[in-house]
Amino acid sequence: xxxxxxxxxxxxxxxxxxxxxxVPGAVLTEEGWTQANDVVPALAALEPGGIWASNLTRTQQTxxxxxxxxxxxxxxxxxxxxxxxxxxxxxxxxxxxxGYTGTIFRWIGGERDLPMGGxxxxxxxxxxxxxxxxxxxxxxxxxxxxxxFAHGGVIAxxxxxxxLNAQRERETFVPLGNAGIVRLEGTLETGYxxxxxxxxxx
Numbered sequence: 001x002x003x004x005x006x007x008x009x010x011x012x013x014x015x016x017x018x019x020x021x022x023v024p025g026a027v028l029t030e031e032g033w034t035q036a037n038d039v040v041p042a043l044a045a046l047e048p049g050g051i052w053a054s055n056l057t058r059t060q061q062t063x064x065x066x067x068x069x070x071x072x073x074x075x076x077x078x079x080x081x082x083x084x085x086x087x088x089x090x091x092x093x094x095x096x097x098x099g100y101t102g103t104i105f106r107w108i109g110g111e112r113d114l115p116m117g118g119x120x121x122x123x124x125x126x127x128x129x130x131x132x133x134x135x136x137x138x139x140x141x142x143x144x145x146x147x148x149f150a151h152g153g154v155i156a157x158x159x160x161x162x163x164l165n166a167q168r169e170r171e172t173f174v175p176l177g178n179a180g181i182v183r184l185e186g187t188l189e190t191g192y193x194x195x196x197x198x199x200x201x202x
Contacts, residue, residue, distance in 0.1 A: 002145040003138065003192065004046065005155050005182040008058040009035035014178065018092040019100060021082040021153075025056040035179035036062040042181065044069050049143030052134070054080035059149040062179065066147065075141075079134030082151035083127050086117020104153055105170045108160040124157070131158045132188060139187055152176050159184070163194040174200060 009032030013020035020026050028036065043066050051067050053059040055078040063074045085091070088100045103116050112124030131154060138146050155176055160166045163184055167173060176182065176198060186192035195201065 001139055001143065001185070001187060002046075002195075003135065003184045003186075004043065004048065004145065004147045005159070005184070006039065006043070006062065006147060006149045007152050007155060007176045007178055007180045008056075008062040008149060009033065010178045011058050016092060017097075018090060019085045019088050019096060021085045021089060021151075023055055023081065025058055025082075027057055028061045032058070032062070032178065037065045039179045039181065040065045040069050043147055046145055046147075048072075048145045048147040050075065050138065050141050050146040051149075052077050052080060052138055052146065053149040054078065054082070054151065056081055056151070059151065063147075063149040077134045077137060077148075079130040079132075079137075080148055080150040080154065083153045083157065084116060084119060084122040086115065086119030086122060088117040100153070104157050104160075105173075107157060108168055124161075127154065127157060128161055132162075135188055152180075155182060159192075159194060159197075162188070162192050164191045165194050167194075167197070174198065 009028045011026035012029055013026040051063055051072050052075045053063040055076055067074045088096050106114055107124030116122040160168050180198045182197050183195040184192040
């Protein structure tokens with residue numbers, strides 16, 4: 001199966017550089033809606049058989065133009081939601097962002113029991129388990145190709161943990177921009193291979 005992961009468009013919290021992970025979350029800005037529409041031709045050309053989104057408003061809004069173009073329903077799956085930020089929630093300083101992203105990279109490096117922002121319920125293990133559950137449900141739908149609209153942090157972590165050829169070094173990591181597209185091939189059973197990250201081909 002080809003799994004296409006898409007980060008949501010810009011939100012008002014993105015525009016203020018503020019961490020926002022709580023459901024339902026911020027809505028798209030005008031620029032975010034432009035991004036959601038601009039990404040449709042590239043995604044529609046891939047002819048996905050199914051569309052999924054997280055339970056946060058911004059992913060569902062970003063998915064709407066594609067779903068309208070293809071005449072497909074948007075399947076909501078909470079397993080695709082952003083990684084809860086714990087004490088980092090609502091932060092907008094470099095120190096807060098370092099705490100949040102640094103924890104994600106420590107998870108990728110193997111420290112999966114480390115809590116995010118002091119929240120013992122949000123660890124690398126719990127996040128990986130619920131994203132895996134979402135991907136299993138997407139695989140079970142039986143489409144040759146599927147699109148899932150999710151979030152920058154959770155996409156980076158899941159791809160870094162599950163793609164056999166993922167770029168795991170923080171120094172060389174390229175952040176996924178709003179409406180950025182990631183393409184992978186495989187299954188959870190056989191392993192996924194990263195084919196492209198935004199405009200980078202692997």
